[in-house]
Amino acid sequence: MAKEQDVYAQNRELIERAQKGDEQAAAKLVELNGGLVRSIAIRFRDRGTEIEDLIQIGMIGMIKAVNSFDTSRGTAFSTYAVPLIIGEIRRHLRDAGIIKVSRSYKKLGMTLMRERSRILSDEGREPHISELASACGVSPEDAAVALDAMTPVSSLSDSVFGDDGVLLENTIADDENDIERLSDNIALSQSISKMQPLWRRIVLLRYYRNLTQQQTADCLGLSQVKVSREEKKILDFLRSEMIN
Structure with missing residues (x-):
């Protein structure tokens, strides 16, 4: 927990500096969060685009997240950035005409949607993506990709x-x-x-x-x-x- 809080605080400080034009802070953010982009890019492998190219495209989404992130809201940067990174990669694959959803992600997406519907029905609230991921035994990144695959780009x-x-x-x-x-x-x-x-x-x-x-x-x-x-x-x- 302490480590997560340290990362949160470090990201927040760097984002505030990067949004003011500090290039060193922006470079440090890329270094700190590169693993997040890579973990998402790997889930789109075998789509006809080299993994390193997907990572670079995902970085565009992360940079957009840095520029638009509101540090006053108390949301973890990774939670905010994941949809933007996924969206950037999917747009590239769509524009290249090679977007293809694997059967495993379709199946996971349906499982997540059923769990989402259950929580909505039983508790009258919209579950957080990390909550759905935990309930289905997958990572938030996998859950985000699977849910995103359920809808058009x-x-x-x-x-x-x-x-x-x-x-x-x-x-x-x-x-x-x-x-x-x-x-x-x-x-x-x-x-x-x-x-x-x-x-x-x-x-x-x-x-x-x-x-x-x-x-x-x-x-x-x-x-x-x-x-x-x-x-x-x-x-x-x-x-x-x-x-x-």
Whole structure:
């Protein structure tokens, strides 16, 4: 635990310096987190691209994470960086026309999604990716790759909660610039996990179970007007989270 806290503190200090233009700090971050990028890149081997090339592409995602990471939020840098690193590699493979999801990752993705659905149903909350990974006996990196493989790359038709949910483009994005800055479903799930319990229950009932506002209100003992107001706050919160 102490070692993890030391790494967290060191990353935070270096990120703050790198964001101010300190090139030595940026180089040190690459050195410290190179293993994370490599561990993710290895999971995309045998896709027609050399592993060292995948690592370099993954580094682009890590640099983007450094530039956009908010040190005030208390989130571990690795948690924030993983989706960006995966996204960068998958975009490269997609653009090269060689993206291919292995059967093992598809199977793991389905297992993770079932566990996610169970937690949503039983506890009314969105589980963190590390929690899903632990429950399924895999690393967070493997879980992230498997979950990411379940959805199209940067698709604006991605649903907030799978096929039964609302589309990202119909809820969060206000204009083309906002759309371009939307994160993938993993980041969205992390944003949902930050919500207060009432908001998570509303999201579960409205966008996962497809209940109307009135049905949701009846389940929660609220008025339809109250649900409508809270839903607007939820979408404003998600918009802010995903854009910032």
